[in-house]
């Protein structure tokens with residue numbers, strides 16, 4: 607089963623959005639180094655392919671842009687959590 611590429615990547619599609627300055631494999635959100643530094647919960651949510659996948663990726667990039675380390679990245683699980691302002 608092929609991976610779905612992230613819907614909105616940075617200008618360089620191979621650049622990892624994390625603090626590593628590295629590159630990410632095709633079809634992945636981040637490089638393996640950053641991926642393995644994120645929590646299991648965050649990784650599990652990011653792997654979900656539902657209608658919030660784009661928003662989770664945008665949250666990931668936004669937090670990396672603010673200098674949040676990979677281990678502290680949080681993304682929403684569900685629309686319910688989004689409405690309640692969870693994961694903020």
Ligand SMILES: [Zn+2]
Nearest residue numbers: 622624626640
């Ligand atoms: Zn990285």
